[in-house]
Amino acid sequence: MSAQVAVVGGGLAGIRAALDCADAGLRVVLLERRPGLGGATWSRSHRGLHVDNGQHVAMRCCTAYLDLLERIGSRDRLALQPRLEVPVARPGLPLAWIRRSRLPAPAHLGGSLLRFAPLTVPERLSAARAAAAFLWLDPEDPSLDEQSVGAWLRSQGQSDRVIDGLWDLLLRPTLNLPAREASLALAAKVLRTGFLDRADAADIGMPRVPFDVLHGQPATRALSNAGVELRLRSRVDAIEPARDGRLHLCADGTEALDVDAVIVATPHDVAGSLLPAEAGVDALALAKLGHSPIVNLHVVFDRPVLDRPFLAALQSPVQWVFDRTGPAGLSEGQYLTLSLSAGDACLGESRERLREIFVPALGALLPAAREARLVDFFVTNEPRATFRQAPGTRRLRPGTATRLPGLFLAGAWTDTGWPDTMEGAARSGARAAAAAVAGLRTAAGGRMPEAA
Numbered sequence: 001m002s003a004q005v006a007v008v009g010g011g012l013a014g015i016r017a018a019l020d021c022a023d024a025g026l027r028v029v030l031l032e033r034r035p036g037l038g039g040a041t042w043s044r045s046h047r048g049l050h051v052d053n054g055q056h057v058a059m060r061c062c063t064a065y066l067d068l069l070e071r072i073g074s075r076d077r078l079a080l081q082p083r084l085e086v087p088v089a090r091p092g093l094p095l096a097w098i099r100r101s102r103l104p105a106p107a108h109l110g111g112s113l114l115r116f117a118p119l120t121v122p123e124r125l126s127a128a129r130a131a132a133a134f135l136w137l138d139p140e141d142p143s144l145d146e147q148s149v150g151a152w153l154r155s156q157g158q159s160d161r162v163i164d165g166l167w168d169l170l171l172r173p174t175l176n177l178p179a180r181e182a183s184l185a186l187a188a189k190v191l192r193t194g195f196l197d198r199a200d201a202a203d204i205g206m207p208r209v210p211f212d213v214l215h216g217q218p219a220t221r222a223l224s225n226a227g228v229e230l231r232l233r234s235r236v237d238a239i240e241p242a243r244d245g246r247l248h249l250c251a252d253g254t255e256a257l258d259v260d261a262v263i264v265a266t267p268h269d270v271a272g273s274l275l276p277a278e279a280g281v282d283a284l285a286l287a288k289l290g291h292s293p294i295v296n297l298h299v300v301f302d303r304p305v306l307d308r309p310f311l312a313a314l315q316s317p318v319q320w321v322f323d324r325t326g327p328a329g330l331s332e333g334q335y336l337t338l339s340l341s342a343g344d345a346c347l348g349e350s351r352e353r354l355r356e357i358f359v360p361a362l363g364a365l366l367p368a369a370r371e372a373r374l375v376d377f378f379v380t381n382e383p384r385a386t387f388r389q390a391p392g393t394r395r396l397r398p399g400t401a402t403r404l405p406g407l408f409l410a411g412a413w414t415d416t417g418w419p420d421t422m423e424g425a426a427r428s429g430a431r432a433a434a435a436a437v438a439g440l441r442t443a444a445g446g447r448m449p450e451a452a
Contacts, residue, residue, distance in 0.1 A: 011039020016429030150180030
């Protein structure tokens, strides 16, 4: 009989960890407290529409995430741009663009930056100098994580207008914090890996289907085909070391499960309550990671008002707008999602107040929206969308292994070197699985026990 691994949590990290462990010949059981898989990416029905909890996109540099989609058979359900092209709207003004050329990195964005209309010519030159300075920053340098992006940008001569008009546009959606408040190390990771080191890295991928169809349903099939035992609606209450060197899980208040290894792939606050003292993980440090919210506004019009898949916005309370008409299954009109990263200010507002603010703001960006009839407006809040990716974050993020043999951690909040993203989650799951397989192989004297 092969060794048995329990994966706690059915988000992207848990899915990847379970599949990799099963592919290595282990017996795997995945326990998820919700009725379906997908973690922070989920869908629901609303008045006949297939509605995602929010808008997530990928980029071509998200190789672990793209590999996961390939593994579960849904890679073709993500539409990836052939070349980066981001329209940027401002009230009453023509669109500006962030585009990449055919030049090699980092020159591929030079022309776009030097023509970026929201900034003056001197501001564009200043931004280009700061972009070049980012190339000299090492995201792995611990000292960078003690600084904010805002302080560093100001040291590079960046004005508030440049920070708000360019750097916040690029960084806020990925770090889920205003650029001024975010960790310089994570910002350097985003800008170097996503925009500067490779020409095609930032090409954007958007789901063609709801998240349940992109992640949850195909992952369920892939796990089943791989022989993973899937236990949904199964809440793990505690993880304890057993006397025989195995690990003991208490689930749903009564059920017990003894396994050879456990991968905890829950949110960080849940993990802090599950891990035994023997694991040596600082629960206080996990709590200090905190949370940063994302607020999503769902707007349905009686006619099309946006003639492109998405756009970014400046000089507006609107940040990013996505057309989700097709994936939602809307046959008439247009369904838009407005994604508000670091949405603390909107989190406590009523639906009516948000409608009063954002529908006119959308009309200021999209003239066609002024003439269209508003059919529906609703809100989904993710108060704990990501951890707070501020300076000092790196020292709070634990590694994959713990002090307790056989107990490993996965999740975008672990120390992947990446921000809290789908890519970070997928990478963490792969790392945790590799560590679990290596640990079990070592415990078995250098070879994995044969599968039954």
